[in-house]
Amino acid sequence: MTNSIDRQLSLEELEGQRWPEPSPDATGLVRAVHALRARPIGSLTVEELRRLIGQNVGLPYLLPLALEILRDTAPAQADGGFYDDDLLSAVLTVDPATWTRTPQFAQELKSILAALTDLSPYIESDIQAFLQATSE
Template sequence: MEKRVDIQKPLEQLEGFEWPAPPDDATGLAKAAQSLYKRPIGSLNAHELSRLIGQDIGLPWLLPIAVKILRETVDDQHLTGFYDDDLLTAVLTRKSNVWRSHPHLVADLKEIIPLLKAISPYIQADIQGFLTEAET
């Protein structure tokens, strides 16, 4: 059973690590990630989640939120023809050690994937990679 997490807390509190300010010449991604690390996780939108997850930041707290968003929006694809491919890709492309630690999320994703329609070949490749990683 997944333990409840206070989504009003930022990753900084949840992980117990204060991320120092990036240097002036840091990349935009590094600056954005540091800023997002200090925001309550419940306030992060799909794009912000995909940025952090894609960098393997805060996965124990952010992956369940991301999978919940993917589950809640999967039906929207049928209505609008749009699905958040960035968030889906960020989630699907995590390594097998992540999925070994979160088997309940693997099960959730395996329920979501068949509901997706007209997926690009790139996302299909990510799905196949996820299924392979989840099995190893």
């Protein structure tokens, strides 16, 4: 799924768009998102991916990376018990229109969810909302 994305490129390069510098009174979140957009996507940590996805930034490029991480960690987490993951929550709560535009990502996420058990009640409600949004 992510093989065609050059992980050495930043979101700015992949999208062909450089955002203007944030204003001096911008929040820390705004400054962080701007800075992360300039970094190669392959160097982003899980927390940085969560932050960008949570802000609906760079989804066509970052969702495949997040899904890859979730797919790789789900089996071990399921075996270990309780699974409460901020990255999973960020992915589950993206704008529902995203799943309409990228049904292959929605299907991948459904496959990952099938491997998870003993989830946080907070994640469970996000899962139900995601499943409802993608059932149409």
